[in-house]
Amino acid sequence: MAVLSVGLIGATGVLVKGVRRANDTITVTGASTERIRSDHVDWTVDVFQSGGSQQASYQGLQPSVQRTMAFLRAEGVQEEELTLGALRSEREDVRDPRSGEIRSTTWTTTQPVLIGSDDVERIRAISGRIGELIGQGVPLRSQPPAYTYTKLAEKRVDMLAKATRDARSRARAIAAEAGAGVGAITNADTGIFQITAPNSTETSDSGSYDTSTIDKDITAVMAVTFRVE
Known part of the structure; x- marks a missing residue:
């Protein structure tokens, strides 16, 4: 809301100073916020094992x-939703602090x-139960599921x-205070989308995209310049 306030205050100043000149314009920031629901989820489970050799x-x-x-x-994950990623193998050497000689080697x-699935609720529930495998002795790390919206x-x-319509409504309210009207759009700048x-x-100057929740708020901002009549 801080962005909207600055936009409105600045626009009011422009309008009051020169509302009668033919080239007068007013720039107002409009915004639109809507609740959306993720329709896809990506989730990674890393299974690992250590040993004295790579083999x-x-x-x-x-x-x-x-x-x-x-x-x-x-648990209901379909075969087409499962993929094995690239195998990773890492070596860790423990060295003698004095001689620098290798004391032991561990490979992980x-x-x-x-x-990857479009059934976000099912995967959310399964991700909450994956810890049962750890209790059974399976060494793994579960990454947080990433929920996204594919129709963005x-x-x-x-x-x-909607943000443009909001800007026009705000511009009309400001113009009315000076006994003027709002005409055609002369310029429009798309702001950053925040999800x-x-x-x-x-908020973020470069935009944000939260993937931690299934439900999200999407906000669009437009800086619109109107001709004053």
Whole structure:
């Protein structure tokens, strides 16, 4: 709301100073906010295993990957929603602090299990139960699910139109105080889109896109210049 206030105050100053000149314009910031619901989710589960050699860590990893995949399928994740990511293998050496000689070597192999689905509620529920595998001895790390909205391009057009109408309404209210009217648009600048958690006050100069919640608030801002009549 701070942005809107600045825009309105600045516009009032321009209008009052020169409302009678033919080239007078007024610039007002309009905004539109709407609640949207995510229609896609991406979730990554990293299954890992350590061992004294690269081969040992890889071989020890396979049963854990199989148990993880079986758990996800049993929970209702479809085969086409499951993908195995690129395998990662890392070596960690422990050295003698004096001589620098290697005392021991540990290899850790990680298999990312990637889940992509349009059933966001089902995946949200499953992600809350994945800890059961840890209790069964499966070493894994569950990343937070990333919830997104795939129809954002279409929604942008609608939101910009609403923000422009809001700007015109504000401009008319300001112009009316000086006994003037508002005419055609002479310039329009699209502001930054903010997609945040519901009721969040977080903003960013480069725009924001929160993926932590299923429901989100999308805000579009337009700085619109109108001719004063």
